[in-house]
Amino acid sequence: MSKKPKVVVVGGGTSGLAAAYTLLKQKDKLDVIVLEAAAHPGGRMRGDEINGYYIDTAATMFLESYDTVRGLAEDIGVPLKRVSRTKGGQVHSHGKFHPIFRGGSLKERLLTARTLLSFQMLSPKGIWQFLRFVKMLKSRREDITPESPARFLDLDTNQSFADFAKANSLEEFVDDLGQNDINCFTAANTDQISAACGMALLWIFSFNPSSTLIVPEKGVGYFATVLAQACSEHTRLSTPVERIVLEEGAVKGVIAKGGEFFEADAVICATTATVASRIIPDLPSNISSVLSRVNYTPALNIVIGLGPDILPDGAFAATFSRSSGTWLSAVSNIKMWAPKAMPDGKHMLHVFVIADRAEELLPLSDSEIEKRVIAEVRRFLPAMPEQPEFVSVYRWKEAGCIYPGGTMKAIHQMRRQSLPSVKGLYLAGDYMNIPITNGAMRSGVDAAEDCTSFLLHKRGDTIR
Numbered sequence: 303m304s305k306k307p308k309v310v311v312v313g314g315g316t317s318g319l320a321a322a323y324t325l326l327k328q329k330d331k332l333d334v335i336v337l338e339a340a341a342h343p344g345g346r347m348r349g350d351e352i353n354g355y356y357i358d359t360a361a362t363m364f365l366e367s368y369d370t371v372r373g374l375a376e377d378i379g380v381p382l383k384r385v386s387r388t389k390g391g392q393v394h395s396h397g398k399f400h401p402i403f404r405g406g407s408l409k410e411r412l413l414t415a416r417t418l419l420s421f422q423m424l425s426p427k428g429i430w431q432f433l434r435f436v437k438m439l440k441s442r443r444e445d446i447t448p449e450s451p452a453r454f455l456d457l458d459t460n461q462s463f464a465d466f467a468k469a470n471s472l473e474e475f476v477d478d479l480g481q482n483d484i485n486c487f488t489a490a491n492t493d494q495i496s497a498a499c500g501m502a503l504l505w506i507f508s509f510n511p512s513s514t515l516i517v518p519e520k521g522v523g524y525f526a527t528v529l530a531q532a533c534s535e536h537t538r539l540s541t542p543v544e545r546i547v548l549e550e551g552a553v554k555g556v557i558a559k560g561g562e563f564f565e566a567d568a569v570i571c572a573t574t575a576t577v578a579s580r581i582i583p584d585l586p587s588n589i590s591s592v593l594s595r596v597n598y599t600p601a602l603n604i605v606i607g608l609g610p611d612i613l614p615d616g617a618f619a620a621t622f623s624r625s626s627g628t629w630l631s632a633v634s635n636i637k638m639w640a641p642k643a644m645p646d647g648k649h650m651l652h653v654f655v656i657a658d659r660a661e662e663l664l665p666l667s668d669s670e671i672e673k674r675v676i677a678e679v680r681r682f683l684p685a686m687p688e689q690p691e692f693v694s695v696y697r698w699k700e701a702g703c704i705y706p707g708g709t710m711k712a713i714h715q716m717r718r719q720s721l722p723s724v725k726g727l728y729l730a731g732d733y734m735n736i737p738i739t740n741g742a743m744r745s746g747v748d749a750a751e752d753c754t755s756f757l758l759h760k761r762g763d764t765i766r
Protein backbone atom coordinates (compact mmCIF):
# COMPACT_ATOMS: atom_id res chain seq x y z
CA MET A 303 0.00 0.00 0.00
CA SER A 304 1.42 3.43 -0.91
CA LYS A 305 2.08 5.92 1.88
CA LYS A 306 -0.59 8.60 2.43
CA PRO A 307 0.56 12.17 1.69
CA LYS A 308 1.14 14.12 4.92
CA VAL A 309 -0.47 17.51 5.51
CA VAL A 310 0.33 19.73 8.49
CA VAL A 311 -2.12 22.49 9.38
CA VAL A 312 -0.34 25.15 11.45
CA GLY A 313 -2.88 26.82 13.77
CA GLY A 314 -6.12 25.29 15.05
CA GLY A 315 -8.08 28.54 15.02
CA THR A 316 -11.00 29.54 12.83
CA SER A 317 -9.40 29.03 9.42
CA GLY A 318 -7.20 26.11 10.56
CA LEU A 319 -10.15 24.10 11.89
CA ALA A 320 -12.16 24.75 8.72
CA ALA A 321 -9.15 23.57 6.68
CA ALA A 322 -8.60 20.50 8.85
CA TYR A 323 -12.28 19.53 8.78
CA THR A 324 -12.27 19.78 4.97
CA LEU A 325 -9.05 17.74 4.66
CA LEU A 326 -10.39 15.09 7.04
CA LYS A 327 -13.18 14.30 4.59
CA GLN A 328 -10.31 12.54 2.74
CA LYS A 329 -8.74 10.99 5.81
CA ASP A 330 -8.47 7.56 4.18
CA LYS A 331 -6.21 9.17 1.58
CA LEU A 332 -4.47 11.94 3.56
CA ASP A 333 -2.51 11.94 6.80
CA VAL A 334 -3.60 15.17 8.55
CA ILE A 335 -2.26 16.80 11.70
CA VAL A 336 -3.13 20.19 13.21
CA LEU A 337 -0.47 21.84 15.38
CA GLU A 338 -1.94 24.54 17.64
CA ALA A 339 0.22 26.80 19.81
CA ALA A 340 -2.38 27.48 22.51
CA ALA A 341 -3.71 25.08 25.13
CA HIS A 342 -7.20 25.38 23.57
CA PRO A 343 -8.33 25.16 19.95
CA GLY A 344 -10.55 27.78 18.30
CA GLY A 345 -8.37 30.89 18.05
CA ARG A 346 -10.50 34.04 17.77
CA MET A 347 -13.67 31.94 17.66
CA ARG A 348 -12.88 29.89 20.79
CA GLY A 349 -15.63 28.95 23.22
CA ASP A 350 -15.17 28.70 26.98
CA GLU A 351 -17.51 27.39 29.69
CA ILE A 352 -17.86 28.77 33.22
CA ASN A 353 -20.60 27.75 35.72
CA GLY A 354 -22.97 26.64 32.93
CA TYR A 355 -22.39 29.79 30.83
CA TYR A 356 -21.14 29.19 27.27
CA ILE A 357 -18.80 32.04 26.54
CA ASP A 358 -17.77 33.53 23.22
CA THR A 359 -14.20 34.53 23.99
CA ALA A 360 -14.03 36.72 20.83
CA ALA A 361 -16.47 36.42 17.87
CA THR A 362 -20.15 36.46 18.85
CA MET A 363 -22.14 36.94 15.63
CA PHE A 364 -22.78 34.94 12.45
CA LEU A 365 -24.97 36.36 9.68
CA GLU A 366 -27.30 34.62 7.29
CA SER A 367 -25.02 35.66 4.41
CA TYR A 368 -22.18 33.50 5.86
CA ASP A 369 -22.51 30.63 3.37
CA THR A 370 -19.33 28.83 4.43
CA VAL A 371 -20.33 28.94 8.11
CA ARG A 372 -23.79 27.60 7.24
CA GLY A 373 -22.29 24.74 5.22
CA LEU A 374 -19.91 23.74 8.03
CA ALA A 375 -22.65 24.06 10.67
CA GLU A 376 -24.80 21.62 8.71
CA ASP A 377 -21.87 19.20 8.31
CA ILE A 378 -21.00 19.15 12.03
CA GLY A 379 -24.64 19.06 13.13
CA VAL A 380 -24.88 22.42 14.94
CA PRO A 381 -28.24 24.03 14.07
CA LEU A 382 -28.16 27.77 13.47
CA LYS A 383 -31.14 29.82 14.60
CA ARG A 384 -32.36 32.76 12.57
CA VAL A 385 -32.86 35.81 14.81
CA SER A 386 -34.43 39.04 13.73
CA ARG A 387 -32.71 42.07 15.24
CA THR A 388 -35.96 43.71 16.24
CA LYS A 389 -34.90 44.30 19.84
CA GLY A 390 -32.64 47.11 18.81
CA GLY A 391 -29.46 48.54 20.22
CA GLN A 392 -28.52 51.66 22.12
CA VAL A 393 -25.94 54.29 21.34
CA HIS A 394 -24.56 56.36 24.18
CA SER A 395 -23.94 59.93 23.17
CA HIS A 396 -23.97 63.32 24.89
CA GLY A 397 -24.77 61.92 28.33
CA LYS A 398 -27.49 59.38 27.56
CA PHE A 399 -28.49 56.24 25.72
CA HIS A 400 -30.47 56.56 22.46
CA PRO A 401 -32.34 53.58 20.92
CA ILE A 402 -31.70 52.35 17.36
CA PHE A 403 -33.92 49.69 15.75
CA ARG A 404 -33.55 47.90 12.43
CA GLY A 405 -37.04 48.41 11.04
CA GLY A 406 -39.66 47.56 13.67
CA SER A 407 -43.00 49.19 14.52
CA LEU A 408 -43.87 52.80 13.59
CA LYS A 409 -43.00 53.86 17.15
CA GLU A 410 -39.61 52.14 16.92
CA ARG A 411 -38.88 53.71 13.54
CA LEU A 412 -39.72 57.15 14.96
CA LEU A 413 -37.45 56.52 17.95
CA THR A 414 -34.64 55.56 15.55
CA ALA A 415 -35.22 58.72 13.50
CA ARG A 416 -35.05 60.80 16.70
CA THR A 417 -31.74 59.13 17.61
CA LEU A 418 -30.29 59.83 14.16
CA LEU A 419 -31.43 63.44 14.36
CA SER A 420 -29.53 63.84 17.61
CA PHE A 421 -26.30 63.02 15.75
CA GLN A 422 -24.45 65.60 13.71
CA MET A 423 -24.46 63.38 10.63
CA LEU A 424 -27.90 64.59 9.70
CA SER A 425 -26.98 68.04 8.43
CA PRO A 426 -28.58 68.41 4.96
CA LYS A 427 -25.20 67.85 3.27
CA GLY A 428 -24.47 64.94 5.62
CA ILE A 429 -27.80 63.27 4.83
CA TRP A 430 -27.29 63.64 1.10
CA GLN A 431 -23.75 62.23 1.11
CA PHE A 432 -24.72 59.42 3.47
CA LEU A 433 -27.71 58.34 1.34
CA ARG A 434 -25.53 58.42 -1.79
CA PHE A 435 -22.98 56.21 -0.03
CA VAL A 436 -25.60 53.66 1.04
CA LYS A 437 -27.07 53.69 -2.49
CA MET A 438 -23.64 52.99 -3.96
CA LEU A 439 -23.14 50.04 -1.58
CA LYS A 440 -26.63 48.80 -2.43
CA SER A 441 -25.82 48.87 -6.12
CA ARG A 442 -22.90 46.50 -5.32
CA ARG A 443 -24.98 44.11 -3.23
CA GLU A 444 -24.23 41.13 -5.48
CA ASP A 445 -20.49 41.82 -5.26
CA ILE A 446 -19.99 42.54 -1.57
CA THR A 447 -20.50 39.18 0.12
CA PRO A 448 -18.68 37.59 3.06
CA GLU A 449 -17.46 34.77 0.79
CA SER A 450 -14.76 36.55 -1.23
CA PRO A 451 -13.50 40.05 -2.00
CA ALA A 452 -12.92 39.06 -5.65
CA ARG A 453 -15.88 41.01 -7.05
CA PHE A 454 -15.31 44.30 -5.22
CA LEU A 455 -11.54 44.64 -5.59
CA ASP A 456 -12.08 47.75 -7.73
CA LEU A 457 -13.10 49.52 -4.48
CA ASP A 458 -9.69 48.69 -2.98
CA THR A 459 -7.87 51.90 -3.84
CA ASN A 460 -4.92 53.17 -1.81
CA GLN A 461 -7.25 55.06 0.53
CA SER A 462 -7.95 54.37 4.17
CA PHE A 463 -11.62 54.48 5.17
CA ALA A 464 -10.98 57.83 6.89
CA ASP A 465 -9.47 59.28 3.65
CA PHE A 466 -12.35 57.88 1.63
CA ALA A 467 -14.82 59.51 4.04
CA LYS A 468 -13.06 62.85 3.75
CA ALA A 469 -12.97 62.68 -0.04
CA ASN A 470 -16.68 61.83 -0.16
CA SER A 471 -17.93 64.27 2.48
CA LEU A 472 -18.83 61.43 4.82
CA GLU A 473 -16.91 62.91 7.74
CA GLU A 474 -20.05 63.73 9.68
CA PHE A 475 -21.21 60.12 9.52
CA VAL A 476 -17.76 58.76 10.32
CA ASP A 477 -17.19 61.17 13.19
CA ASP A 478 -19.97 59.61 15.20
CA LEU A 479 -22.18 56.66 14.25
CA GLY A 480 -19.94 55.26 11.50
CA GLN A 481 -16.92 55.37 13.77
CA ASN A 482 -18.78 53.28 16.36
CA ASP A 483 -19.73 50.64 13.81
CA ILE A 484 -16.25 50.43 12.31
CA ASN A 485 -14.74 50.17 15.82
CA CYS A 486 -16.98 47.25 16.66
CA PHE A 487 -16.59 45.36 13.37
CA THR A 488 -12.83 45.74 13.01
CA ALA A 489 -11.42 46.47 16.49
CA ALA A 490 -9.74 49.39 14.71
CA ASN A 491 -10.20 53.06 13.88
CA THR A 492 -11.23 54.34 10.45
CA ASP A 493 -7.71 55.56 9.58
CA GLN A 494 -6.29 52.08 10.23
CA ILE A 495 -8.42 50.12 7.78
CA SER A 496 -8.69 50.26 4.02
CA ALA A 497 -11.67 51.95 2.40
CA ALA A 498 -12.71 48.67 0.74
CA CYS A 499 -12.59 46.75 4.02
CA GLY A 500 -14.63 49.44 5.82
CA MET A 501 -17.23 49.55 3.06
CA ALA A 502 -17.52 45.76 2.94
CA LEU A 503 -17.99 45.42 6.70
CA LEU A 504 -20.48 48.28 6.91
CA TRP A 505 -22.50 46.69 4.14
CA ILE A 506 -22.28 43.14 5.48
CA PHE A 507 -23.10 43.99 9.13
CA SER A 508 -25.07 47.24 9.06
CA PHE A 509 -26.61 48.41 5.80
CA ASN A 510 -27.56 45.20 4.02
CA PRO A 511 -31.27 45.00 4.83
CA SER A 512 -31.06 41.21 4.94
CA SER A 513 -28.13 40.99 7.39
CA THR A 514 -30.10 38.71 9.67
CA LEU A 515 -28.26 36.96 12.51
CA ILE A 516 -28.05 33.18 12.37
CA VAL A 517 -26.28 31.76 15.41
CA PRO A 518 -26.17 28.47 17.39
CA GLU A 519 -28.38 28.68 20.49
CA LYS A 520 -25.27 28.24 22.66
CA GLY A 521 -23.29 30.85 20.74
CA VAL A 522 -20.45 31.08 18.25
CA GLY A 523 -17.86 29.72 20.70
CA TYR A 524 -19.92 26.54 21.03
CA PHE A 525 -19.77 26.11 17.24
CA ALA A 526 -15.95 26.34 17.46
CA THR A 527 -15.92 23.77 20.27
CA VAL A 528 -17.90 21.25 18.19
CA LEU A 529 -15.76 21.91 15.09
CA ALA A 530 -12.61 21.41 17.20
CA GLN A 531 -14.02 18.16 18.61
CA ALA A 532 -14.53 16.86 15.06
CA CYS A 533 -10.79 17.38 14.44
CA SER A 534 -9.54 16.52 17.95
CA GLU A 535 -8.03 13.12 17.13
CA HIS A 536 -5.80 14.87 14.60
CA THR A 537 -4.90 17.92 16.71
CA ARG A 538 -1.91 18.54 18.96
CA LEU A 539 -2.42 21.44 21.36
CA SER A 540 0.33 23.47 23.08
CA THR A 541 2.57 22.81 20.07
CA PRO A 542 3.76 26.12 18.61
CA VAL A 543 5.43 25.83 15.24
CA GLU A 544 8.71 27.70 15.02
CA ARG A 545 9.47 27.20 11.36
CA ILE A 546 7.92 25.94 8.15
CA VAL A 547 10.82 24.46 6.21
CA LEU A 548 11.08 25.16 2.49
CA GLU A 549 13.73 23.66 0.25
CA GLU A 550 14.17 24.30 -3.45
CA GLY A 551 10.80 25.97 -3.76
CA ALA A 552 8.84 23.22 -2.01
CA VAL A 553 7.59 22.47 1.49
CA LYS A 554 9.54 19.85 3.44
CA GLY A 555 7.88 20.00 6.86
CA VAL A 556 7.64 22.02 10.04
CA ILE A 557 9.76 22.37 13.18
CA ALA A 558 7.81 22.74 16.42
CA LYS A 559 9.06 24.29 19.65
CA GLY A 560 11.55 21.92 21.23
CA GLY A 561 12.88 20.94 17.81
CA GLU A 562 10.45 18.16 16.85
CA PHE A 563 10.30 17.84 13.05
CA PHE A 564 7.07 16.97 11.23
CA GLU A 565 7.72 15.89 7.67
CA ALA A 566 5.03 17.13 5.25
CA ASP A 567 4.06 16.98 1.59
CA ALA A 568 1.94 20.08 2.14
CA VAL A 569 1.50 22.69 4.87
CA ILE A 570 -1.46 24.98 5.41
CA CYS A 571 -0.29 27.94 7.48
CA ALA A 572 -3.48 29.14 9.21
CA THR A 573 -2.02 31.71 11.58
CA THR A 574 -2.11 35.51 11.45
CA ALA A 575 -0.02 37.09 8.68
CA THR A 576 2.57 38.34 11.19
CA VAL A 577 3.13 34.82 12.55
CA ALA A 578 3.24 33.41 8.98
CA SER A 579 6.00 35.92 8.08
CA ARG A 580 7.98 34.95 11.18
CA ILE A 581 7.75 31.17 10.82
CA ILE A 582 8.29 31.09 7.04
CA PRO A 583 11.44 33.22 6.75
CA ASP A 584 12.35 31.72 3.35
CA LEU A 585 9.26 32.99 1.53
CA PRO A 586 9.92 34.55 -1.87
CA SER A 587 9.95 38.36 -1.55
CA ASN A 588 6.84 38.80 -3.72
CA ILE A 589 4.89 36.89 -1.04
CA SER A 590 6.60 38.20 2.10
CA SER A 591 6.28 41.82 0.96
CA VAL A 592 2.48 41.42 0.74
CA LEU A 593 2.27 39.70 4.14
CA SER A 594 4.31 42.50 5.72
CA ARG A 595 1.52 44.98 4.88
CA VAL A 596 -0.94 43.17 7.18
CA ASN A 597 -1.09 44.16 10.82
CA TYR A 598 -3.40 43.71 13.81
CA THR A 599 -4.94 45.84 16.55
CA PRO A 600 -5.47 44.52 20.08
CA ALA A 601 -8.80 44.04 21.86
CA LEU A 602 -10.09 42.82 25.17
CA ASN A 603 -13.31 40.96 25.70
CA ILE A 604 -14.36 40.94 29.33
CA VAL A 605 -17.26 38.58 29.96
CA ILE A 606 -19.42 39.08 33.04
CA GLY A 607 -21.97 36.62 34.43
CA LEU A 608 -25.08 38.44 35.66
CA GLY A 609 -28.40 37.68 37.25
CA PRO A 610 -30.87 40.16 35.73
CA ASP A 611 -30.27 42.07 32.50
CA ILE A 612 -28.75 45.52 32.98
CA LEU A 613 -28.95 47.01 29.47
CA PRO A 614 -31.53 49.77 28.91
CA ASP A 615 -34.91 48.60 27.53
CA GLY A 616 -33.71 45.03 27.03
CA ALA A 617 -31.41 46.13 24.19
CA PHE A 618 -28.99 43.53 22.81
CA ALA A 619 -26.03 45.92 22.71
CA ALA A 620 -24.88 49.43 23.45
CA THR A 621 -22.03 51.30 21.81
CA PHE A 622 -20.32 54.44 23.09
CA SER A 623 -19.68 57.45 20.90
CA ARG A 624 -16.66 59.70 21.41
CA SER A 625 -18.76 62.22 23.28
CA SER A 626 -19.37 59.59 25.99
CA GLY A 627 -15.84 60.12 27.31
CA THR A 628 -15.17 56.46 28.00
CA TRP A 629 -12.67 53.85 26.89
CA LEU A 630 -15.44 51.23 26.57
CA SER A 631 -16.26 50.46 22.92
CA ALA A 632 -19.38 48.31 23.25
CA VAL A 633 -21.27 46.07 25.64
CA SER A 634 -23.59 43.31 24.49
CA ASN A 635 -25.98 40.78 25.93
CA ILE A 636 -25.99 37.80 23.53
CA LYS A 637 -29.18 36.33 25.04
CA MET A 638 -31.26 37.67 22.14
CA TRP A 639 -29.47 35.43 19.63
CA ALA A 640 -27.90 32.74 21.87
CA PRO A 641 -30.56 32.11 24.54
CA LYS A 642 -29.03 28.80 25.67
CA ALA A 643 -25.57 30.27 26.22
CA MET A 644 -26.54 31.02 29.82
CA PRO A 645 -28.56 29.28 32.55
CA ASP A 646 -32.30 30.06 32.68
CA GLY A 647 -33.05 33.49 34.10
CA LYS A 648 -29.42 34.63 33.87
CA HIS A 649 -27.71 37.12 31.60
CA MET A 650 -24.16 37.69 30.47
CA LEU A 651 -22.44 40.90 29.42
CA HIS A 652 -19.62 41.02 26.87
CA VAL A 653 -17.57 44.20 27.28
CA PHE A 654 -15.45 45.08 24.28
CA VAL A 655 -12.41 47.39 24.46
CA ILE A 656 -10.35 48.00 21.31
CA ALA A 657 -7.17 49.37 19.76
CA ASP A 658 -5.30 52.08 21.73
CA ARG A 659 -7.84 51.77 24.58
CA ALA A 660 -7.05 48.04 24.83
CA GLU A 661 -3.30 48.74 24.61
CA GLU A 662 -3.48 50.51 27.96
CA LEU A 663 -5.31 47.64 29.70
CA LEU A 664 -3.29 44.76 28.26
CA PRO A 665 -0.29 45.02 30.66
CA LEU A 666 -2.57 45.02 33.75
CA SER A 667 -3.43 41.96 35.84
CA ASP A 668 -6.84 40.30 35.37
CA SER A 669 -8.02 41.55 38.78
CA GLU A 670 -7.04 45.15 37.97
CA ILE A 671 -8.84 44.95 34.60
CA GLU A 672 -11.94 43.49 36.29
CA LYS A 673 -11.95 46.29 38.86
CA ARG A 674 -11.62 49.04 36.25
CA VAL A 675 -14.16 47.53 33.87
CA ILE A 676 -16.81 47.04 36.55
CA ALA A 677 -16.36 50.62 37.78
CA GLU A 678 -16.54 52.00 34.21
CA VAL A 679 -19.62 49.96 33.26
CA ARG A 680 -21.34 51.10 36.49
CA ARG A 681 -20.83 54.73 35.42
CA PHE A 682 -23.18 54.10 32.47
CA LEU A 683 -25.22 51.16 33.73
CA PRO A 684 -25.69 51.63 37.49
CA ALA A 685 -27.49 48.27 37.79
CA MET A 686 -24.16 46.51 37.20
CA PRO A 687 -23.46 44.54 40.41
CA GLU A 688 -20.19 45.30 42.17
CA GLN A 689 -19.62 41.57 42.57
CA PRO A 690 -21.05 39.72 39.59
CA GLU A 691 -21.26 35.92 39.38
CA PHE A 692 -17.98 35.80 37.50
CA VAL A 693 -15.72 37.98 35.38
CA SER A 694 -13.43 36.48 32.76
CA VAL A 695 -10.86 38.47 30.82
CA TYR A 696 -9.89 37.43 27.27
CA ARG A 697 -6.93 39.29 25.79
CA TRP A 698 -6.41 39.45 22.05
CA LYS A 699 -3.08 41.03 21.11
CA GLU A 700 -3.87 40.37 17.46
CA ALA A 701 -7.62 40.93 17.30
CA GLY A 702 -8.56 43.12 14.35
CA CYS A 703 -6.83 42.52 11.03
CA ILE A 704 -5.83 45.82 9.43
CA TYR A 705 -4.03 46.73 6.25
CA PRO A 706 -3.58 49.81 4.11
CA GLY A 707 -5.66 50.46 0.99
CA GLY A 708 -4.72 48.27 -1.97
CA THR A 709 -3.64 45.31 0.20
CA MET A 710 -6.79 43.24 -0.42
CA LYS A 711 -6.05 43.40 -4.12
CA ALA A 712 -2.37 42.55 -3.55
CA ILE A 713 -3.30 39.53 -1.39
CA HIS A 714 -5.75 38.28 -3.99
CA GLN A 715 -3.09 38.54 -6.71
CA MET A 716 -0.41 36.98 -4.50
CA ARG A 717 -2.67 33.98 -3.83
CA ARG A 718 -3.28 33.40 -7.52
CA GLN A 719 0.12 34.30 -8.95
CA SER A 720 3.02 34.07 -6.45
CA LEU A 721 1.92 31.50 -3.86
CA PRO A 722 1.69 28.56 -6.32
CA SER A 723 5.45 29.02 -6.94
CA VAL A 724 6.06 27.39 -3.52
CA LYS A 725 4.94 23.80 -4.00
CA GLY A 726 2.82 22.43 -1.19
CA LEU A 727 2.43 25.70 0.75
CA TYR A 728 -1.02 27.20 1.37
CA LEU A 729 -1.98 30.23 3.41
CA ALA A 730 -5.26 30.62 5.29
CA GLY A 731 -6.56 33.20 7.75
CA ASP A 732 -8.94 36.12 7.81
CA TYR A 733 -6.34 38.36 6.11
CA MET A 734 -6.54 36.08 3.02
CA ASN A 735 -10.22 36.84 2.50
CA ILE A 736 -12.50 39.25 4.45
CA PRO A 737 -11.44 39.68 8.09
CA ILE A 738 -14.43 38.02 9.78
CA THR A 739 -15.15 34.44 10.81
CA ASN A 740 -16.75 33.54 7.50
CA GLY A 741 -13.82 34.98 5.51
CA ALA A 742 -11.36 33.04 7.69
CA MET A 743 -13.30 29.77 7.33
CA ARG A 744 -13.67 30.24 3.56
CA SER A 745 -9.91 30.76 3.29
CA GLY A 746 -9.37 27.52 5.23
CA VAL A 747 -11.77 25.54 3.03
CA ASP A 748 -10.19 26.99 -0.13
CA ALA A 749 -6.67 26.15 1.08
CA ALA A 750 -7.74 22.58 1.94
CA GLU A 751 -9.42 22.07 -1.43
CA ASP A 752 -6.40 23.41 -3.33
CA CYS A 753 -4.10 21.25 -1.22
CA THR A 754 -6.21 18.11 -1.74
CA SER A 755 -6.32 18.73 -5.44
CA PHE A 756 -2.53 19.15 -5.54
CA LEU A 757 -1.77 16.03 -3.48
CA LEU A 758 -4.40 13.62 -4.73
CA HIS A 759 -5.06 14.62 -8.29
CA LYS A 760 -1.63 16.09 -9.09
CA ARG A 761 -3.48 18.64 -11.16
CA GLY A 762 -1.42 21.49 -9.81
CA ASP A 763 -3.16 24.27 -7.96
CA THR A 764 -6.72 25.21 -8.78
CA ILE A 765 -6.62 28.64 -7.24
CA ARG A 766 -9.85 30.50 -7.81
Ligand SMILES: Cc1cc2nc3c(=O)[nH]c(=O)nc-3n(C[C@H](O)[C@H](O)[C@H](O)COP(=O)(O)OP(=O)(O)OC[C@H]3O[C@@H](n4cnc5c(N)ncnc54)[C@H](O)[C@@H]3O)c2cc1C
Pocket residue numbers: 312313314315316317318337338339340343344345346347359360361362363364489541542543544572573574577581601602603698700701702730731732733737738739740742
Ligand atom coordinates in the same frame (compact mmCIF):
# COMPACT_ATOMS: atom_id res chain seq x y z
C1 LIG B 1 -13.04 40.32 20.12
C2 LIG B 1 -13.37 39.89 18.70
C3 LIG B 1 -14.70 39.86 18.27
C4 LIG B 1 -15.02 39.44 16.97
N1 LIG B 1 -16.34 39.37 16.60
C5 LIG B 1 -16.66 38.82 15.40
C6 LIG B 1 -18.01 38.53 15.09
O1 LIG B 1 -18.92 38.75 15.90
N2 LIG B 1 -18.30 37.99 13.87
C7 LIG B 1 -17.32 37.69 12.97
O2 LIG B 1 -17.65 37.18 11.88
N3 LIG B 1 -16.01 37.93 13.24
C8 LIG B 1 -15.66 38.46 14.44
N4 LIG B 1 -14.35 38.65 14.77
C9 LIG B 1 -13.32 38.35 13.77
C10 LIG B 1 -13.01 36.84 13.69
O3 LIG B 1 -13.01 36.30 14.99
C11 LIG B 1 -11.66 36.61 13.02
O4 LIG B 1 -11.64 37.27 11.78
C12 LIG B 1 -11.38 35.12 12.75
O5 LIG B 1 -11.76 34.32 13.83
C13 LIG B 1 -9.89 34.94 12.49
O6 LIG B 1 -9.62 33.61 12.15
P1 LIG B 1 -8.12 33.16 11.78
O7 LIG B 1 -8.15 31.74 11.45
O8 LIG B 1 -7.57 34.13 10.79
O9 LIG B 1 -7.28 33.40 13.12
P2 LIG B 1 -7.43 32.70 14.54
O10 LIG B 1 -8.81 32.20 14.76
O11 LIG B 1 -6.89 33.67 15.52
O12 LIG B 1 -6.47 31.43 14.43
C14 LIG B 1 -5.05 31.51 14.42
C15 LIG B 1 -4.55 30.33 15.25
O13 LIG B 1 -3.15 30.16 15.04
C16 LIG B 1 -2.58 29.78 16.29
N5 LIG B 1 -1.12 30.04 16.23
C17 LIG B 1 -0.48 31.23 16.28
N6 LIG B 1 0.85 31.05 16.18
C18 LIG B 1 1.05 29.72 16.03
C19 LIG B 1 2.22 28.92 15.87
N7 LIG B 1 3.45 29.45 15.84
N8 LIG B 1 2.06 27.57 15.77
C20 LIG B 1 0.84 27.01 15.82
N9 LIG B 1 -0.30 27.72 15.98
C21 LIG B 1 -0.19 29.07 16.07
C22 LIG B 1 -3.33 30.66 17.29
O14 LIG B 1 -3.17 30.21 18.62
C23 LIG B 1 -4.75 30.55 16.76
O15 LIG B 1 -5.44 29.45 17.31
C24 LIG B 1 -13.99 39.06 16.07
C25 LIG B 1 -12.65 39.10 16.50
C26 LIG B 1 -12.34 39.49 17.80
C27 LIG B 1 -10.90 39.46 18.25
